[in-house]
Amino acid sequence: MNAINKRVAADVLVWILLLTMPYWLNGLGGYTSLGSRVLVLALAAMSLNFLLGFTGVLSFGHAAYFGLGAYGAGMTIKYLVPSTLTGIAVGVIVGTTAAAIIGTLIVRLRGIYFAMVTIAFGQVFYYIAFRWNSVTGGDDGLSGWQRLPIDLGFTRIDILGNDKAFYYLVLVCFAIAVAIMAALLRSPFGRTLLAIRENERRARFLGIPVDRHIWFSWLISCVFVSLAGALYALLNNFADPHNLRWDQSGDFVIMAVLGGMRSFWGPLIGAAIFVVLQDYVSSQTDNWMSFIGLFFVLVVLFFPRGVLGLVRRSAPS
Amino acid sequence: MSLLQVENVSKHFGNLVAVDGVSMTVEAGELRAIIGPNGAGKTTFFNLISGFLTPTAGYILFDGEDVTHMLPARRVWRGIARTFQVTEIFPELTVRENLRIAIEVAAGYRMRAWISPEADGKVRARVDGLPMSGLTSKAERQVGELSHGDQRATEIMVALALKPRLLLLDEPTAGMGERETYKITQLIHKLHRDQKMTIVLIEHDMRVVFHLADRIMVLAEGHLLAEGTPQEIAANEAVQAAYLGQAA
Numbered sequence: 001m002n003a004i005n006k007r008v009a010a011d012v013l014v015w016i017l018l019l020t021m022p023y024w025l026n027g028l029g030g031y032t033s034l035g036s037r038v039l040v041l042a043l044a045a046m047s048l049n050f051l052l053g054f055t056g057v058l059s060f061g062h063a064a065y066f067g068l069g070a071y072g073a074g075m076t077i078k079y080l081v082p083s084t085l086t087g088i089a090v091g092v093i094v095g096t097t098a099a100a101i102i103g104t105l106i107v108r109l110r111g112i113y114f115a116m117v118t119i120a121f122g123q124v125f126y127y128i129a130f131r132w133n134s135v136t137g138g139d140d141g142l143s144g145w146q147r148l149p150i151d152l153g154f155t156r157i158d159i160l161g162n163d164k165a166f167y168y169l170v171l172v173c174f175a176i177a178v179a180i181m182a183a184l185l186r187s188p189f190g191r192t193l194l195a196i197r198e199n200e201r202r203a204r205f206l207g208i209p210v211d212r213h214i215w216f217s218w219l220i221s222c223v224f225v226s227l228a229g230a231l232y233a234l235l236n237n238f239a240d241p242h243n244l245r246w247d248q249s250g251d252f253v254i255m256a257v258l259g260g261m262r263s264f265w266g267p268l269i270g271a272a273i274f275v276v277l278q279d280y281v282s283s284q285t286d287n288w289m290s291f292i293g294l295f296f297v298l299v300v301l302f303f304p305r306g307v308l309g310l311v312r313r314s315a316p317s
Numbered sequence: 318m319s320l321l322q323v324e325n326v327s328k329h330f331g332n333l334v335a336v337d338g339v340s341m342t343v344e345a346g347e348l349r350a351i352i353g354p355n356g357a358g359k360t361t362f363f364n365l366i367s368g369f370l371t372p373t374a375g376y377i378l379f380d381g382e383d384v385t386h387m388l389p390a391r392r393v394w395r396g397i398a399r400t401f402q403v404t405e406i407f408p409e410l411t412v413r414e415n416l417r418i419a420i421e422v423a424a425g426y427r428m429r430a431w432i433s434p435e436a437d438g439k440v441r442a443r444v445d446g447l448p449m450s451g452l453t454s455k456a457e458r459q460v461g462e463l464s465h466g467d468q469r470a471t472e473i474m475v476a477l478a479l480k481p482r483l484l485l486l487d488e489p490t491a492g493m494g495e496r497e498t499y500k501i502t503q504l505i506h507k508l509h510r511d512q513k514m515t516i517v518l519i520e521h522d523m524r525v526v527f528h529l530a531d532r533i534m535v536l537a538e539g540h541l542l543a544e545g546t547p548q549e550i551a552a553n554e555a556v557q558a559a560y561l562g563q564a565a
Binding site: 183184186187188189190191192198199201202204205207208209210213 | 367389390405407408428472
């Protein structure tokens with residue numbers, strides 16, 4: 001089997017598993033909203049990885065846009081329009097607008113400086129959400145609202161009462177986002193991002209305006225991470241200020257690295273491992289994070305290309 | 318009008334004067350070599366032309382246009398391509414992918430965010446049309462896995478894929494063995510003779526320089542020491558004293 005066939009086979013397998021997840025997850029001791037959680041966090045990690053794994057730029061502040069998506073969706077539904085789809089749209093617009101502005105300010109920075117500044121901007125939003133009690137709910141988070149059934153005119157989808165219906169709404173959003181990112185990465189524009197990752201100097205002297213292309217990559221990444229944030233708020237019927245904090249950003253980086261940041265599906269695997277470990281270990285002990293930390297250290301030490309990188313290497317080619 | 322006109326450029330790094338008031342005029346179709354002892358400012362001078370650095374004083378015209386402070390990417394769009402003293406390529410991509418990216422950027426597709434089978438076909442044909450200089454059998458290999466000589470050859474191919482009007486080569490044969498040096502020299506010779514490509518190269522190997530160059534410019538300690546045909550340079554006493562004398 002050649003490389004292209006293998007890739008198609010892997011894609012088909014992933015989509016079949018995702019499409020049928022609500023029907024086998026319960027049998028394995030899971031539950032449908034756990035599946036939704038995997039998908040939402042996987043979308044966030046894959047969006048981050050568009051920037052990290054395929055452009056070579058490390059952001060440690062993606063939680064800011066994830067959280068803005070969450071608060072954008074929650075506050076829209078709570079204060080403005082009781083509509084789930086409007087909430088998602090507003091969440092994405094808010095996150096994307098902030099990312100566009102902040103991106104313009106930081107796009108000249110590289111490496112550790114870029115990462116530090118993304119943390120700093122993220123913390124700004126965290127403190128706003130944390131302090132502005134009357135609007136954001138402060139430390140308690142934004143509650144007192146819930147996702148609402150979607151009325152399409154000819155039919156009504158009860159995403160509130162039916163966990164499976166909500167799972168498939170998330171899956172549709174996930175599929176659209178992932179398809180767009182995959183197509184972008186195979187376009188000439190996507191290849192300029194790979195070029196920047198591989199060798200920024202060469203890219204520049206090939207005639208690629210590197211800062212501009214990094215800005216676009218950052219923006220695309222933040223559009224989808226805001227979408228993930230909006231879906232995450234809908235999943236929980238709640239927006240948490242911790243969604244904006246730097247340790248949430250760190251979780252996304254961990255998921256991407258854990259699964260394998262050079263592979264397209266890697267962050268999905270990473271998010272699945274992260275969420276399942278969190279769900280299982282946190283029911284046994286409060287110190288679940290130390291187990292994830294230990295697991296992460298082992299993966300980075302022994303399989304620097306992540307779990308998927310390991311699978312690739314051991315598979316006969 | 319000359320293709321490249323460098324007027325009296327200087328580059329200071331704090332108190333260090335790396336390039337001190339050097340001028341150079343290159344005509345279209347010319348092959349110019351820059352030689353000089355280590356630390357003479359050759360690479361800094363190259364960096365000023367390609368936009369990696371901007372001069373402290375002086376100006377640079379390319380095809381009549383002032384490019385002194387222009388960003389590197391814009392200079393590439395106008396037709397200035399370069400290679401580096403230490404090979405700069407995309408190591409985890411294949412030779413073909415390296416060339417493909419260069420061709421797509423040169424074709425103006427760099428912002429094209431969709432997949433076009435028609436454009437892909439054109440790009441593929443152009444990749445296949447490049448002189449691969451012995452790399453054909455290695456086109457699907459990752460460049461990072463290839464030998465030093467093949468990596469440097471790939472970098473030159475990538476620069477050529479941009480269809481430059483001025484090609485800047487910084488020590489193209491550095492670290493190469495006899496056979497590889499010969500192959501690269503032949504390639505440069507053919508580009509110059511058959512395609513009338515304008516080339517400026519920095520080179521330490523004097524056989525390569527005297528075999529290829531129409532004119533030679535000698536730098537020493539940031540100054541222009543001499544300039545002329547290979548015969549004139551070979552006969553120049555100041556050059557012999559400062560540079561060739563050392564080698565002999």
